[in-house]
Amino acid sequence: MQSVSSYVLSATGIDKIFPGARALNGVDFSLARGEVHALLGENGAGKSTLIKCLTGAYRRDGGRILLDGVDVDPHNTLEAQKLGIGTVYQEVNLLANLTVAENLFLGRQPRRFGLVDARAMNKQARALLSEYDLDIDVTAELSAFSVAVQQVIAIARAVDLSGKVLILDEPTASLDTHEVAMLFRIVRRLKERGLGIIFITHFLEQVYEISDRITVLRNGQLVGTRETAALPRRELIAMMLGRELVQEVGEAKHSETKAPGEARFRFRSFGRKGHIQPFDLDVASGEVVGIAGLLGSGRTETAEILFGAERADSGTAQADGRTLDLSSPRAAIREKFGFCPEDRKVDGIVGDLSVRENIVLALQARRGWARPISRSEQDRLADHYIKALDIRTSDREKPIRLLSGGNQQKAILARWLATNPEFLILDEPTRGIDVGAHAEIIRLIETLCENGMSLIVISSELEELVAYSSRVLVLRDRAHVAELTGEEVTTNAIIEAIASAHEGRPA
Amino acid sequence: MTGTLKAYAVRLFPQVAALAIILFMVSLAFPGFFKLSFQNDRLYGSLIDILNRGAPVALLAIGMTVVIATKGIDLSVGAVMAICGAVAAASITAGHSLAFTLAVTISTGILCGLWNGVLVAVLDIQPIIATLVLMVAGRGIAQLITEGAILTFNHPGLIFIGSGSLFGLPMPVIIWLGFGLIVALLVRRTALGMLIEAVGVNRRASRLSGVSTGVLLIAAYMLSGLCAALAGIIAAADIRGADANNAGLWLELDAILAVVVGGTSLLGGRFSIAASLLGAMIIQSINTGILLSGFPPEFNLIIKAAIIVLILVIQSPRAQSAFIWLSRARATEPTKGQEAK
Numbered sequence: 001m002q003s004v005s006s007y008v009l010s011a012t013g014i015d016k017i018f019p020g021a022r023a024l025n026g027v028d029f030s031l032a033r034g035e036v037h038a039l040l041g042e043n044g045a046g047k048s049t050l051i052k053c054l055t056g057a058y059r060r061d062g063g064r065i066l067l068d069g070v071d072v073d074p075h076n077t078l079e080a081q082k083l084g085i086g087t088v089y090q091e092v093n094l095l096a097n098l099t100v101a102e103n104l105f106l107g108r109q110p111r112r113f114g115l116v117d118a119r120a121m122n123k124q125a126r127a128l129l130s131e132y133d134l135d136i137d138v139t140a141e142l143s144a145f146s147v148a149v150q151q152v153i154a155i156a157r158a159v160d161l162s163g164k165v166l167i168l169d170e171p172t173a174s175l176d177t178h179e180v181a182m183l184f185r186i187v188r189r190l191k192e193r194g195l196g197i198i199f200i201t202h203f204l205e206q207v208y209e210i211s212d213r214i215t216v217l218r219n220g221q222l223v224g225t226r227e228t229a230a231l232p233r234r235e236l237i238a239m240m241l242g243r244e245l246v247q248e249v250g251e252a253k254h255s256e257t258k259a260p261g262e263a264r265f266r267f268r269s270f271g272r273k274g275h276i277q278p279f280d281l282d283v284a285s286g287e288v289v290g291i292a293g294l295l296g297s298g299r300t301e302t303a304e305i306l307f308g309a310e311r312a313d314s315g316t317a318q319a320d321g322r323t324l325d326l327s328s329p330r331a332a333i334r335e336k337f338g339f340c341p342e343d344r345k346v347d348g349i350v351g352d353l354s355v356r357e358n359i360v361l362a363l364q365a366r367r368g369w370a371r372p373i374s375r376s377e378q379d380r381l382a383d384h385y386i387k388a389l390d391i392r393t394s395d396r397e398k399p400i401r402l403l404s405g406g407n408q409q410k411a412i413l414a415r416w417l418a419t420n421p422e423f424l425i426l427d428e429p430t431r432g433i434d435v436g437a438h439a440e441i442i443r444l445i446e447t448l449c450e451n452g453m454s455l456i457v458i459s460s461e462l463e464e465l466v467a468y469s470s471r472v473l474v475l476r477d478r479a480h481v482a483e484l485t486g487e488e489v490t491t492n493a494i495i496e497a498i499a500s501a502h503e504g505r506p507a
Numbered sequence: 508m509t510g511t512l513k514a515y516a517v518r519l520f521p522q523v524a525a526l527a528i529i530l531f532m533v534s535l536a537f538p539g540f541f542k543l544s545f546q547n548d549r550l551y552g553s554l555i556d557i558l559n560r561g562a563p564v565a566l567l568a569i570g571m572t573v574v575i576a577t578k579g580i581d582l583s584v585g586a587v588m589a590i591c592g593a594v595a596a597a598s599i600t601a602g603h604s605l606a607f608t609l610a611v612t613i614s615t616g617i618l619c620g621l622w623n624g625v626l627v628a629v630l631d632i633q634p635i636i637a638t639l640v641l642m643v644a645g646r647g648i649a650q651l652i653t654e655g656a657i658l659t660f661n662h663p664g665l666i667f668i669g670s671g672s673l674f675g676l677p678m679p680v681i682i683w684l685g686f687g688l689i690v691a692l693l694v695r696r697t698a699l700g701m702l703i704e705a706v707g708v709n710r711r712a713s714r715l716s717g718v719s720t721g722v723l724l725i726a727a728y729m730l731s732g733l734c735a736a737l738a739g740i741i742a743a744a745d746i747r748g749a750d751a752n753n754a755g756l757w758l759e760l761d762a763i764l765a766v767v768v769g770g771t772s773l774l775g776g777r778f779s780i781a782a783s784l785l786g787a788m789i790i791q792s793i794n795t796g797i798l799l800s801g802f803p804p805e806f807n808l809i810i811k812a813a814i815i816v817l818i819l820v821i822q823s824p825r826a827q828s829a830f831i832w833l834s835r836a837r838a839t840e841p842t843k844g845q846e847a848k
C-alpha cells in the first residue's frame with residue numbers, strides 16, 4: 001500500500017445521483033504521480049460522471065477529493081484548471097464560433113497594455129499545435145475543422161493547462177493511428193514530468209500500450225483497481241462486463257469473402273468539386289464495403305455525397321438499373337438510404353428530445369408529418385431497439401443528451417435501423433462503444449447484411465474494417481486511390497495502401 | 508392515457524398556479540372581480556373582459572410559440588397586425604364583401620409570414636434580423652394602405668368580429684380559443700409537433716434524418732403571419748377602423764413574453780400552445796388587474812415588470828435545480844451514513 005501522499009489525486013466514496021439513476025455509488029479512485037491510469041467500463045458505467053465530479057463539472061452528492069493530500073472542492077472546470085487539473089471532456093466543448101487560437105487561450109489570452117495581443121496569441125497557438133504536427137490556420141473559426149482536429153485542439157489546450165493532473169475522456173475516439181501515436185508521445189512526456197494522467201477509452205490495445213494501472217467501473221460501482229501488467233485482457237473484459245465475452249471483434253479473421261453478387265448500387269464518376277473527386281463505386285446487395293484513409297482524406301465527404309447531405313455535381317447513381325434521386329438527405333432516405341454521421345453531438349442527436357423520439361425520428365420524417373407513428377408503435381420500436389442494442393437508459397422518455405456517449409451512439413444507430421434501410425452508410429459507427437456492445441452491434445449488422453442490406457462503413461479502426469468488409473476503398477487527398485478485395489483485405493495492406501499513396505505526395 | 512394527462516398537468520401547473528394567484532390577488536383589491544352576469548345573450552364580467560382583451564396577444568402567442576419552438580422569433584407580428592388591419596379596412600370600405608375581405612386579409616398575413624420564412628429558411632438570415640425588416644417596414648406599408656389616415660368603417664359583419672358574441676362569449680374569445688384548439692390538435696395529433704421540436708433543437712441533425720426543415724420553418728412563420736392577421740382583424744374591428752401607427756404596437760413583445768411565461772424556451776425545442784395561451788392570459792390579468800385595483804397608472808409598467816420577473820425567476824433552471832436539490836437534501840439526509848472505508 002502506497003502512502004497517501006504519493007497520490008496526486010485521491011477520491012473516496014464519490015456518490016452521484018441523477019433523477020432516476022444512481023450514476024456513482026461510493027467510488028474510490030486514486031492517481032499516483034507519473035502514472036497513466038486507465039478508467040474503464042461499459043457504456044453508462046459512470047466513467048464520464050466520475051471525472052466530471054472530480055473537476056466540479058457536476059456537484060457530487062458525497063465523497064472526498066484530495067489533491068496533493070489536501071481537500072479540494074472545485075465548483076467548475078475553471079476552478080479545477082486553477083488547481084492544475086486539465087480536462088478533455090468526451091464531447092468536445094470548445095466554442096465553435098471562436099478562432100482556433102482563441103479557443104486555445106480562452107480565459108488566459110496574452111495581453112498587451114490590457115488588450116488581447118492577438119499576434120502573440122496566434123504565434124503561441126501555432127507553436128503549441130506544431131507539437132501535434134497540426135499545421136492549420138489558427139485564425140480560422142473552429143467550426144471549419146473536423147471533429148478530429150477539434151479533438152486535437154482540445155487536447156492541446158488541456159495539456160497546456162494541466163499542472164498536476166490531465167484527464168482525457170475518450171480522446172482517441174476520432175483519431176487515427178498516426179495521431180494516437182502522437183498523443184501518446186506527449187502523454188509519456190508529461191508522465192516523465194510527474195503528472196498524473198487519467199485516460200478513458202474503449203480501445204483495449206491503447207490501454208495496454210500506455211497505462212500503468214486500470215480502474216474498472218460497472219453500473220456506477222468500483223469493480224477494482226489493478227496493475228495493467230498483471231491483468232490479462234480476458235480478465236479485464238470480464239471485470240468490465242461482469243461476464244466472459246465469447247469473441248472480440250478485433251480477433252475475428254477477415255470473413256471468408258462471400259462471392260459478391262451482381263452489383264446492385266452503381267455510382268459512376270460520382271463527385272463534387274472541392275469536396276471529393278469523382279469516383280466509381282459498385283455495391284452488391286448484402287455486401288459490406290469499408291472506407292479507409294487518414295483524417296481529411298475525404299472519407300466523410302464520400303459519405304456525405306452518397307447520402308445527399310452534399311449534392312453531387314457530377315456522375316450518376318443507380319440501383320437495379322434505376323436512377324436514384326440523391327439530391328438531399330430526404331430524397332436519399334426515400335430511396336431507402338441511411339447515414340449514421342460521425343459527429344454525433346452536432347449531426348446526430350436531437351438532445352432535448354427523448355430516446356424514443358430520437359429513435360423514431362427518421363422513420364417519422366420519411367412517413368411525413370400527416371401520418372404519425374402511433375404512440376404504442378413508437379414505444380414498441382423504442383423498446384425493441386433499447387433491448388436489441390442494449391441502450392442503457394432509465395427509461396425511453398429520458399432526454400437523449402442525458403445518456404452516456406456510447407449509449408447516444410447506439411440510439412442514433414437505432415434511428416437508422418428502424419427505417420429498414422437498403423443502403424446504410426456508417427461513419428465511425430462504433431466510436432465510443434464498449435467491447436461488449438461492439439460485438440453485439442457487429443453481429444446485428446452482419447445479420448442485416450445477410451438479409452440483403454448493403455453497407456458502407458467508414459472507420460479508423462482497421463481491424464474492424466478487415467473483420468467485416470469484403471472490400472476496402474482507400475482514400476487520400478479527397479480522392480479514391482486504391483481498392484482492396486478478397487485476400488488483399490488485411491490491416492497491413494490497408495496501412496501500406498495509405499502509406500504508399502502518401503509517398504507520392506510532395507512533403 | 509392517464510399518463511399523458513398527468514404529464515399535461517405537470518407541464519401546465521406553474522402557469523395555472525401563477526394565473527390563479529394573480530386572479531386571487533386582484534380579487535382582494537377588487538371585490539366584484541369574479542362576478543359574472545348574463546345579459547343580451549352574452550356573459551359579462553371582469554374575467555370575460557380578460558379573455559376578450561387578451562385575444563390579440565393570445566392569437567399572436569399561438570404562432571409565436573411555434574416559431575420559437577423552431578429556435579426562431581418573429582418580431583414582425585405587431586406590424587403585420589397593422590398591415591392586415593389596414594388591408595381589411597381598405598377592402599371593406601372599397602365595398603368588397605366580408606368573405607372577400609377576410610380572405611384577402613388572411614392571405615396578406617400568410618404572405619408576410621412567407622416572406623419571413625424565406626428569409627430565415629432559404630437565405631439563412633438570423634430570425635431576429637429577418638423579422639426586424641418587416642417589423643420596421645410594416646408600419647410604413649400599413650400607412651401606405653391607409654394613406655396616412657385612420658381608415659374607419661361601419662360594416663356590421665366586420666364589426667361583429669370585434670364586438671359580437673356567440674354562444675354567450677365575445678367573438679374574439681371564440682376565435683382565439685377555437686384557433687388555439689385547432690393548432691394544438693394539428694401539431695399534437697400529427698407528427699408536426701415532434702418534427703418542429705426536432706428542428707428547433709438540432710436543425711442539422713433533423714435535416715440529416717430526413718426532416719424537411721426548410722418547409723417546416725417557412726410553415727411556422729406562415730402560421731405566425733396567419734395569427735397576426737386574425738389578431739389584426741380583431742383589433743381593427745374592435746375600434747372600427749385601421750390605425751397604422753398604433754394597431755398592434757409593442758404586441759410582439761407581449762406575445763414573446765406570453766410564450767416565455769408559458770415556459771417554452773427561447774432556445775427552441777419543447778413547446779406547449781396551451782401554456783402560451785395561459786401565459787397570454789397571465790399577462791392580460793396583470794394588465795386588467797392593475798387597472799382595476801386603481802394603482803396610479805405610472806406604476807402599471809413597473810408592477811407588471813416585477814410580476815413577470817418573479818415568474819421567470821421561479822421558472823429559471825437555476826431556481827428549479829435549487830428546488831430539486833433542496834427537496835433531495837431533505838429526502839436523503841437521514842438515510843445517508845458515513846461510508847467509511
Ligand SMILES: Nc1ncnc2c1ncn2[C@@H]1O[C@H](COP(=O)(O)OP(=O)(O)OP(=O)(O)O)[C@@H](O)[C@H]1O
Nearest residue numbers: 018023043044045046047048049402403404405406
Ligand atoms: N445529467 C444526467 N442526468 C441524468 N442521468 C445522467 C446524466 N449524466 C449521466 N447520466 C446517467 O449516468 C450514467 C453514467 O453515465 P456516464 O456518462 O458517466 O457513462 P460512461 O461510463 O461515461 O459511458 P460511455 O462509455 O458511454 O461514455 C448513465 O446511465 C447516464 O444515463
Ligand SMILES: [Mg+2]
Nearest residue numbers: 048090404405
Ligand atoms: Mg463517457
